[in-house]
Amino acid sequence: MRKIFNIAALTCLALASIAATACSARKSGAVTYEFTNVRRGTIERTISASGTLNPVSTIKVLPQMSGKVERIYVDYNDQVHKGDILAELNTDMLKLKREQQYAAVIKARANYELQLVNYRNQEALANKNLISEYELKTSKTNLDNQSADLAVAEANLKSIDTEINQFAYITSPIDGIVLDRKINIGDTVSDNGSSYIFMLAENLREMQIEALVGELDITSLQKGQPVRFTLESLPGQTFSGRVETLRMVPVVSSNVVSYTVIVRVENARGNLFSGMTCAVDFIVENSENTLIVSNAALRYQPNSLSAETIAEMVFNASLENMSEEQRMAAMVTREQPRAQNVSQSPNNAGAGLTSVLMGGGAGGRAPGGFGGGQFTAGGGRQGQGQGQGRNAATPTVVMRNLWYVNNEGKLEVMQVRTGISSGSYTEIYAADDLEGKQVILREKI
Numbered sequence: 001m002r003k004i005f006n007i008a009a010l011t012c013l014a015l016a017s018i019a020a021t022a023c024s025a026r027k028s029g030a031v032t033y034e035f036t037n038v039r040r041g042t043i044e045r046t047i048s049a050s051g052t053l054n055p056v057s058t059i060k061v062l063p064q065m066s067g068k069v070e071r072i073y074v075d076y077n078d079q080v081h082k083g084d085i086l087a088e089l090n091t092d093m094l095k096l097k098r099e100q101q102y103a104a105v106i107k108a109r110a111n112y113e114l115q116l117v118n119y120r121n122q123e124a125l126a127n128k129n130l131i132s133e134y135e136l137k138t139s140k141t142n143l144d145n146q147s148a149d150l151a152v153a154e155a156n157l158k159s160i161d162t163e164i165n166q167f168a169y170i171t172s173p174i175d176g177i178v179l180d181r182k183i184n185i186g187d188t189v190s191d192n193g194s195s196y197i198f199m200l201a202e203n204l205r206e207m208q209i210e211a212l213v214g215e216l217d218i219t220s221l222q223k224g225q226p227v228r229f230t231l232e233s234l235p236g237q238t239f240s241g242r243v244e245t246l247r248m249v250p251v252v253s254s255n256v257v258s259y260t261v262i263v264r265v266e267n268a269r270g271n272l273f274s275g276m277t278c279a280v281d282f283i284v285e286n287s288e289n290t291l292i293v294s295n296a297a298l299r300y301q302p303n304s305l306s307a308e309t310i311a312e313m314v315f316n317a318s319l320e321n322m323s324e325e326q327r328m329a330a331m332v333t334r335e336q337p338r339a340q341n342v343s344q345s346p347n348n349a350g351a352g353l354t355s356v357l358m359g360g361g362a363g364g365r366a367p368g369g370f371g372g373g374q375f376t377a378g379g380g381r382q383g384q385g386q387g388q389g390r391n392a393a394t395p396t397v398v399m400r401n402l403w404y405v406n407n408e409g410k411l412e413v414m415q416v417r418t419g420i421s422s423g424s425y426t427e428i429y430a431a432d433d434l435e436g437k438q439v440i441l442r443e444k445i
Contacts, residue, residue, distance in 0.1 A: 031304050033405070036441040038293045038434040043427050044286035045420045047220060051211030051229075051263070053276040055204060059174055060196035061086065063189045065167040067094075072185055074198075080172040086198055087183060089168045098160045101153065108153040112146040119143045176200040179274060207272055208244065209263040211280045212251060218259045220284045221246060227263045229278040234271065241265035243282070285420045292425045297439045298400045298418070302411055310413075314401055317413045321431060400428075403440045 067089035074086050122139040125131045180199035183189060189197055209229065213221065225243040245262040252258075263280065265272065302310065315334065319327050398418045406412045416434075419427035428434070 031302075032444040034441045034444055035438045036294050036297055038291055038402075038428070038437040038439060040289055040435050041292050041425075042286065042288045043290060043292050043420050043422050043425055045284045045422060046228075046281040047213065047217045047284055049211040049213050049217075049261070049280045049282070051209040051261075051278045051280050053207055053209055053265075053272055053278060054274055055179070055201035056206050056208050056264070057202040058179065059176070059200045059202065061170060061173065061198040061200060062193055062196050063089070063167075063170060063191050065089065065163050066190045067091070067168065067188070069183050069185050069187045069189060072181070072183065074178050074181070076178055076181060078178045079176075080178060080200065081175050082172055084172045085169050086172055086178075087170045089170070089189070091164045091168045094160055094164050094168070098157065098164065101157045101160055105150070105153040105157050108146070108150040112143070112150045115139075115143045115146040170197065172200060174200060174202050176202045177204055201274070204270065204274075205267050207265050207267045207274070209241065209265060209278050209280060211261045211263060211278070212258040213261050213282070215250075215257040215259065217282075218246065218261075221261060221282055226283045227265075227280060228283060229263070229265075229280045231272075231276050231278055233276060239265060239272070287420055287427055290419070291428050291430070291434055293402065293416075293428055293439065294441060295421065295424060295426055297402060297441050298426060300403055300440050300442060301401075302403060303443060305411065313411075313413050314415070317401070317415045318399065321415060400426075402428075404438060405440070 070090040071088040126136040244264040247260040416428040
């Protein structure tokens with residue numbers, strides 16, 4: 001029992017010693033850091049969505065008459081040409097109807113010819129004033145009725161012939177491929193237009209993605225914008241396309257408003273199939289050979305310094321990027337009560353200087369300088385950005401802090417202007433080329 005007590009006492013003493021050492025290290029400023037480097041690379045801002053692959057154009061073939069399927073000449077994925085027979089319906093009953101209608105035509109023609117002879121006789125008698133005008137008119141009316149009956153009979157015969165010779169043979173209206181077949185031999189089809197019997201695709205070498213994009217992101221898209229997408233069925237492969245159409249009709253689901261975006265893609269290899277689900281990335285902006293840094297480094301803030309110290313260091317760092325006129329304006333702004341309130345927040349210590357950096361607050365646009373949009377970062381790119389899809393207007397300047405350890409082992413901070421963010425990395429602009437610069441990522445525990 002005494003041995004157990006001694007072990008417990010020793011354990012408590014060891015933990016207390018470790019805690020005291022940690023506190024001592026904290027008080028003495030012995031903080032260790034995890035670093036990352038500013039590097040050059042390609043960065044892009046994307047909007048993600050999901051969509052479905054479909055043919056660009058599909059045609060549903062419906063029967064034009066009712067009947068039983070006698071023969072089927074095509075199957076799934078068969079190539080067809082315009083006018084090719086897809087299926088044939090049974091015409092036995094139609095042929096019987098044709099015989100009956102042909103007899104009706106013969107009868108109607110005989111009645112017409114008889115009435116025609118009668119009318120000519122009546123006309124000859126009328127010329128000799130042997131019959132009245134009423135009798136002649138009645139004979140003419142009877143002739144017209146027989147003529148109409150003959151025309152109806154002949155039209156009905158032609159209709160039956162059309163069904164036998166055309167509608168009974170279901171043909172392809174286009175050159176394409178059979179995507180779907182809804183009938184089998186022996187099925188009875190109807191011409192009520194309720195369902196199709198074949199679905200044809202005009203061209204599978206070009207396909208389209210129908211993707212749903214939320215209302216907050218739809219304004220960032222435009223026709224011709226590049227798109228990258230992947231498929232679960234083809235892992236490790238990336239495909240590309242371009243925005244074809246933005247449909248303005250909203251799609252509302254569970255109170256979420258989305259819009260359909262059509263993306264045109266090439267299918268030269270034929271490995272994209274209709275109905276495949278795609279993970280789509282719309283490339284809104286991108287920059288190549290630009291300075292980038294981890295977002296964690298931009299979010300870092302020292303825990304070993306007070307808020308007042310951080311605010312003072314950040315303010316002094318911001319002065320390095322200003323002209324003399326801007327520095328004077330910044331000093332005046334800092335003395336204002338509103339600027340003092342803003343400076344109490346270390347994360348936003350440089351936010352109150354945005355108007356100064358943009359040339360406001362001290363009498364108009366600054367003549368050049370870090371925030372004036374004429375600054376070049378490292379590789380000579382303009383501070384306003386060269387990425388695709390950017391607004392031509394002067395963008396809002398967003399200043400962020402990067403902390404590092406100087407040659408004397410002390411904490412320092414510099415301010416950089418941020419550009420495109422990919423979610424993990426952010427494009428930065430600085431007065432000097434910071435490539436390879438080591439900055440603090442986080443504190444080690």
